[in-house]
Amino acid sequence: MDSQMLALYAQRHNTYRFYAYQNAAQSVGNGTTVSLDTILRDPNNNFNTTTHAYTAPVDGYYLIIASLRVAADTANTFFSCQLSFTDFITGTTYQPFGEGVPTSIAANSTNTCVKMAYVATLRKDTTLTLLSNVGVANNTLPGQTNVYMSGFCLSIR
Amino acid sequence: MDAMTLKLMAEIGNPVKARMYLSANQTNWGQNAFVAIPFDTKEYDYVGMIGGLGTASASFTVPFSGWYLVSMGCQFATTAANGVVACSIGNTSSLANIATGSDWDTTVAGPSNEQLTCSGVFVFAPGTTVAAAAFQSIAATGETLSGGSNITWMSIHLLCEGFS
Numbered sequence: 308m309d310s311q312m313l314a315l316y317a318q319r320h321n322t323y324r325f326y327a328y329q330n331a332a333q334s335v336g337n338g339t340t341v342s343l344d345t346i347l348r349d350p351n352n353n354f355n356t357t358t359h360a361y362t363a364p365v366d367g368y369y370l371i372i373a374s375l376r377v378a379a380d381t382a383n384t385f386f387s388c389q390l391s392f393t394d395f396i397t398g399t400t401y402q403p404f405g406e407g408v409p410t411s412i413a414a415n416s417t418n419t420c421v422k423m424a425y426v427a428t429l430r431k432d433t434t435l436t437l438l439s440n441v442g443v444a445n446n447t448l449p450g451q452t453n454v455y456m457s458g459f460c461l462s463i464r
Numbered sequence: 465m466d467a468m469t470l471k472l473m474a475e476i477g478n479p480v481k482a483r484m485y486l487s488a489n490q491t492n493w494g495q496n497a498f499v500a501i502p503f504d505t506k507e508y509d510y511v512g513m514i515g516g517l518g519t520a521s522a523s524f525t526v527p528f529s530g531w532y533l534v535s536m537g538c539q540f541a542t543t544a545a546n547g548v549v550a551c552s553i554g555n556t557s558s559l560a561n562i563a564t565g566s567d568w569d570t571t572v573a574g575p576s577n578e579q580l581t582c583s584g585v586f587v588f589a590p591g592t593t594v595a596a597a598a599f600q601s602i603a604a605t606g607e608t609l610s611g612g613s614n615i616t617w618m619s620i621h622l623l624c625e626g627f628s
Contacts, residue, residue, distance in 0.1 A: 368481060368621060370533060387579050396508060403614040404537060406566050407579025409549075424535045424583035426483065426619045428508070461533070461621050462478040 322351040323364055323460035329449040332378075335439035340391075341375060341447070343437065343456055360436045361456075363429035366395045366464035371427045373405060373437050376420040376453040377445040385409065385442040388421045393433035395464060401428075407440070418448060426461065480622035482509035482524055484517065488611040489541065495604045498552050498559040498597035501538060503618060513620065515593075521556050523595040524618075526588040530625045535583035536565070536596040536618040539610040546570045547602035551580040559597035562586060579615075587627055594620060 327343040335341065343359045354361045363369070375388040387407025394401040405423020429435055437456045439447075447454050484503040493499060504518040513524040526532065540549050550567040552560035565582025580598065588594070596618045600607045610616060 370621070385577050387577070401614060403617060404539065404579050406537075406581045407539070407577055409568055409570055409576060409578040421579075423537065423581055424533075425537075426481070426533065426535065426621050461623070462481065 321460060323353075323367065323369070324458060325349040325354045325361055326455065326457040327354050327356070327361075328451045328455035329447060329453075332449050333447045334444050335377070335441060335447055336444045337440055337442070339439045341437040341439055341454060341456075343454070347451065358434070360434035361458060362434050363392075363431055365460070366431045367429060367460045368462045368464075369427045369429050369435075369458045369460050371425050371435065371456065371458045372423070373456040374420060374422045374454060375437065375439055376418060376448045377441070378418065378448040385440065386419055386421060386445070387440045388423055389438040389440055390423070390425060390427060390435065391438055392427055392435040393430040394428050395430035396428050398430070402438070420453065427458075478622055479510035480513070480527060480530075481620060482513045483507040483617065483619035484509075484514055484522065485613040485618070486538075486609070486611045486616040487613070490609040490611070492605045493540070493598065493600055493607045493609050495607070496601050498550075498554070498599045500556065500559055501596045501598055501609065501616060501618070503596075503616075505613070507613070516556075521595075523556050523593040524620045526590060526592045526594065528590045528625065529588065529627050531585055531587055531623045532594075533583070533585050533621045533623055534562075534594055534619070535581070537579065537581045538596070538598050538616040539580070540578040540598070540600060541576065541608040541610045545602050547600065549578045549580060549602070550599040551582050552597045552599070553582050553584070554595060554597060555593045556595050559595060562594065585623060
């Protein structure tokens with residue numbers, strides 16, 4: 308098998324991917340783990356809907372896409388999404404921010420949504436979660452298209 | 465194919481990836497123009513894609529044609545008045561010619577923590593430079609772009625080779 312065929316084989320048989328979303332609304336605050344309670348895809352069984360966390364099967368570079376939506380934002384409150392995982396490069400917790408709605412634009416808006424796409428360097432057997440950051444607790448607007456996190460292992464360490 | 469072979473294939477097959485970030489706050493951010501983010505710290509870079517660290521030329525240089533995933537995030541700290549903040553991905557000669565990202569138009573003075581992101585899958589020719597920029601219309605002086613590895617960052621990862 309030549310290198311191109313090997314690469315194609317590796318892509319087709321890469322089971323290190325997942326898609327989980329939130330089915331039940333949640334009141335989220337500052338640093339709250341988003342309760343992703345439903346699995347749409349997880350062929351390697353690495354996502355836990357009780358802890359709302361993905362456990363990395365291998366050290367690797369994972370594309371993570373996340374979306375967080377709240378039903379009704381409160382006047383002048385900050386609202387953003389954030390990942391939390393153990394970085395295999397440093398061995399420490401890493402919490403990169405995604406999109407964040409500033410204080411004034413969020414005033415009394417509805418269905419506010421923030422997103423992020425990030426290549427996370429996940430350490431084997433450690434967990435990845437999605438966090439919310441809000442100035443005042445708010446209720447999420449759950450659903451497969453509103454509050455979700457998906458991941459795909461792009462390459463291995 | 466066993467796990468070891470798969471791991472070896474992934475390691476050998478795709479070292480074309482890199483990430484950098486801005487470590488320190490940048491004060492007095494330029495007004496009414498996309499300004500290049502002077503990323504100053506490398507996190508990983510296996511094939512030498514990162515160049516110009518700490519300068520307005522901070523960027524990735526694509527080694528060969530292919531489809532690349534590019535993502536970036538940045539944050540304006542507390543701002544003095546209302547106005548527009550935005551971000552983009554471009555090259556060092558045209559800072560918003562690849563993609564534009566978050567674009568907030570604040571209506572009340574004094575917003576804070578305006579976090580912006582931009583990402584996409586793009587097809588690049590060899591030698592293309594890929595940079596990130598941030599925009600603010602708030603004030604000529606005093607606006608600050610926040611530093612921090614988890615706040616203002618940019619990454620690139622090859623997905624597959626070729627134009628087709």
